[in-house]
Amino acid sequence: MDPFLGRGLFLGMPPLFTIFFLFILGLIIFSIIQSAKNYHKNATSPILTQHARLVAKRTEVRHYTHHTSDNNINGSSITYYYATFETDAGQRFELTLSGKEFGLLSDGDVGELTYQGEWFKAFKREMY
Template sequence: MDTFGLYFVGFAPIFIGAVFVIVFGFIIFAIISSVKQWNKNNNSPKLSVPAQIVAKRANTRGGSGNSSASTTYYITFQFDSGDRLELQLSGKEYGMLAEDDLGVLTFQGTRYHSFERK
């Protein structure tokens, strides 16, 4: 076997191991981040404040070939102070709300609870 072949045979397991560690690291990081956000939301106060819907957006992923599409819905609320907050919500809630709606937003951290129109 030539020198390149010996080098490649020694390098391949190291490369595969490194890729495995990197992918596994990203998965662990995502899980830890999700748990931290969930815990932060649980420890945040549940607030009900006057707000206006200023923007709606939907993010669709997948849907090519045999895979199905997945859509995530977001609404941006603006408070009397001028501050804005974008929250993720269900498709049903998203469809019931319109830009420029005024009402009372109830949320906890980054967790949407409800929006009652005035």
């Protein structure tokens, strides 16, 4: 008789559940690794300052619904703020900003943009 028979992690669970569980676990691990790689890439990028113009701003609102045990539905949302800048060389890139930084910028603003990888650091508007 197999000494490990009856001691398995997924004992008594249907094989489909085991496959589904392992798939979800794999997705979570993959997501964590991708996030860590992206963070490392940005953290090791040089901090650059370039003359740039704000081309466009946009927001993205993500809604979340939570079901409570007493059959109530609670909702919440998170707003993400983005700004697209264009350098004098014609390079365009989009950076994520905080709501406060987003509110201080207007389309067409020109100035010195400081960023690190995909991280927005600062924007000093030129005074006309």
